[in-house]
Every structure is written in C-alpha cells, then in structure tokens.
Amino acid sequence: MHELACPSCNATSQYDLMDKLLMCPFCSVTFRISMETGKKEIYSDHYIVPNSCDQRQVKAIFTEWIKRLHHHAENVDKEYFITDINGFSIPFWIVSLEAHTMWKGLVKRQKSALDHGLGANYIMEEGQFRRNYRWAISARKNLCENWGMTHLHEPKERLEVDWDGFPLDSTFSRGRIDPSLGIKTSKSGDDELSAYDVREFFEFKYANGLPILTIQVSEEEALRRARNHVTNYHHTLAKLNVEILIDTRSELEIAGIQLIHLPFWHARYIYHPKSVLKHFHKAREKNVMLEGYAGGILKGEMSIVKKDKLLINAIVCGIATFGLFLLGAVWHNAFLLVGLFSLLVALLSGYMATVKSSSPSNRLNRTTFIKQGLKSDVGAAPE
Ligand SMILES: [Zn+2]
Incomplete structure (x- = not known):
C-alpha cells in the first residue's frame, strides 16, 4: 500500500499500486497513476x-x-x-x-x-x-x-x-x-x-x-x-x-x-x-x-437435483427388491417376478444417477433458473 494524494481533492489516502485504476475514498474520483513518471490522470x-x-x-x-x-x-x-x-x-x-x-x-x-x-x-x-x-x-x-x-x-x-x-x-x-x-x-x-x-x-x-x-x-x-x-x-x-x-x-x-x-x-x-x-x-x-x-x-x-432423486429411487427400489425376493422364496413365486422388475428399476435409476448425470447436457440442467422477462440480446443497441 502506498500513500498518495488525490488529483482532484488533494486528500491523502492508502492505495494498492497493483490496481489498474484507483478510487479516492473522499471525493470518489477515479484515476490512474503512471509507474514511470508518477503522473496521475483522472479517468472519467x-x-x-x-x-x-x-x-x-x-x-x-x-x-x-x-x-x-x-x-x-x-x-x-x-x-x-x-x-x-x-x-x-x-x-x-x-x-x-x-x-x-x-x-x-x-x-x-x-x-x-x-x-x-x-x-x-x-x-x-x-x-x-x-x-x-x-x-x-x-x-x-x-x-x-x-x-x-x-x-x-x-x-x-x-x-x-x-x-x-x-x-x-x-x-x-x-x-x-x-x-x-x-x-x-x-x-x-x-x-x-x-x-x-x-x-x-x-x-x-x-x-x-x-x-x-x-x-x-x-x-x-x-x-x-x-x-x-x-x-x-x-x-x-x-x-x-x-x-x-x-x-x-x-x-x-x-x-x-x-x-x-x-x-x-x-x-x-x-x-x-x-x-x-x-x-x-x-x-x-x-x-x-x-x-x-x-x-x-x-x-x-x-437443494435436491435430479441425480439425488434418482439415487433415492435406486435405494428404495433396491430395498423393495430384497423384500420381494424374500417373499418369493418363502411364499409365492409371483413375487420373484415383481422383485425382478423392481431390481431393474433400481439398477436403471442407479445407472442414470451416476453415469448419465455427468454428461454435458445434464450439467446445463443441474442448476435451475427462472427465466422471466428475458430480453433479447439482438437489437440492444449500445449508445
Ligand atoms: Zn479525492
């Protein structure tokens, strides 16, 4: 930090000379200083x-x-x-x-x-x-x-x-x-x-x-x-x-x-x-x-993205699969078929949560934005 006098109000203050433009905390004027000559120039x-x-x-x-x-x-x-x-x-x-x-x-x-x-x-x-x-x-x-x-x-x-x-x-x-x-x-x-x-x-x-x-x-x-x-x-x-x-x-x-x-x-x-x-x-x-x-x-x-929901789905279906297979073994074979279906859903959800969600198109979707009143970039003519 260096002490410099403001080129506008002359008040002295501390400035970091690594900054490209300096702002006077007293009168808000913006200026740059030449490292070689020490000359100050107001930027308007x-x-x-x-x-x-x-x-x-x-x-x-x-x-x-x-x-x-x-x-x-x-x-x-x-x-x-x-x-x-x-x-x-x-x-x-x-x-x-x-x-x-x-x-x-x-x-x-x-x-x-x-x-x-x-x-x-x-x-x-x-x-x-x-x-x-x-x-x-x-x-x-x-x-x-x-x-x-x-x-x-x-x-x-x-x-x-x-x-x-x-x-x-x-x-x-x-x-x-x-x-x-x-x-x-x-x-x-x-x-x-x-x-x-x-x-x-x-x-x-x-x-x-x-x-x-x-x-x-x-x-x-x-x-x-x-x-x-x-x-x-x-x-x-x-x-x-x-x-x-x-x-x-x-x-x-x-x-x-x-x-x-x-x-x-x-x-x-x-x-x-x-x-x-x-x-x-x-x-x-x-x-x-x-x-x-x-x-x-x-x-x-x-707070919860699609990936989290898929993962939860995979876990729930995984637990259901286990239960259904158990029922199939001790009670009726039909439960094995339902269990197989549940297993498929669990595997698919797990796959989609871990593999699919890291693709670029999903990266675009990961954060949700509300786009309202989106003005076109076209024709926004600069002055
Ligand atoms: Zn000043």
Missing part, C-alpha cells in the same frame, strides 16, 4: 449501478424463489435456512460492440441420395447474422473470489458456455420473481429502464453499504477478452446451423468501453427436509446469486 468513464437491495429483501426474494420451486410451499420456512448473505459492488468493463458473423457448412439431406458418390448426402449452406452487445468483463483478477461469477451468461440457445463474460442487458433483466417485493427499479419510476440506463457517475454512496471491490484488470485486457468471448460465442452459434461447420468469420466493431460497478448479492442456504427424505439427504450448503439492481435471481443451486 467510471459509473456505478446503485444497489437497491438489503439483506431483508434478499431473504424475502430467496424465500419466494424456493416456494415456487418446492412442492410444499408451506414447509419452506421450516426446511430451508439461510446461513449467510453477502453483497458486493463488483467492477466490470462494459464493452459496447457489434459483431457480424458469416458462416459456411454442410447440412445433411433429409433423404439419402443413392448412386451419387461420397458427399452427395450433404448440401452446402451459408448465412450471416449480426448482434449488438454491452459485453461485461470482470475487472477482478480472481473470478472465483465470489460464487457464480464464472458462468453468468445464459444464452437462449442450447449451447455450452465456456467464457466468463456476459451480455449486461439480458443478464441483468432475468430471474425477477415478483416486482411487488418493494424494490424500486429506476429513478424515474419507469420499470422499463435497464441497469445500464440507471447507472450514475461513480460515487461510493451509490453502493448503499456494499463493499466496493477494486479494479485489477486493465482496459486493454478487457477489450481482448471481450473480443475472444464474442467471437467464441458466435462461432458456437454458427455451429448450431450445420452438421459440419467449414468456415466462420466474425467482424467486431467496438463502439466504446466504460467501467461500471455492478451490485451483486450472494446467499448460502441449507435444506433440512422434514419428510422421509431426511434419511437419504446429506445437508450441503447451496448457493444463490442475485443482482442488486432489481433483485433478479441470476443463478441458483437446487
């Missing part, structure tokens, strides 16, 4: 989306979310316990860009062509598409310092996301459960304003009590990563059109870049079932991630 494209949630509201949203997913909504208060709620204002580089992608590939014919040699079963197709984004790149060195920050992008298309950036507009408008939970989503009372629209010039006060995390990633790195993510995303989108993708080319036009601190909330909870499930269920802490602008659930881990 720094904004913040005000945090409008508190712990009580996060708890209310969480309870509502669980109630909608749970079979017995009346048991939720007795079975679900929040262990921890934390909020952060996290810096993101927001890159406004337009991406234009051309693709070419082979599509299989509906009817197979006879006598036309190799390749006759495929026809060449090509196309193009264009999309606008405000692409968000984390300005934190370690994406894993907060839960859920590695995969916030959830495209409408069924594809596996292997990039950490995300389109701000569609991400910060999803997962809202109930607009009547008392969160004001905008300064003018208009519900249609996006998180981007309500941003303010950066001032510490807009975090409304959340810790403000520092800026550890440079603008150049953010631009490079945004280009990589969008190119990668569009390449994956192009693949959906064809069986064999032969060529793809993306041209990116960067319209601008700015830094925005975004509010996030992270809740941890434990599920203690009161029913017969408690004998099979191992209580493990689960995570839920919310945005602090309108309280949308961005990502949530389920």
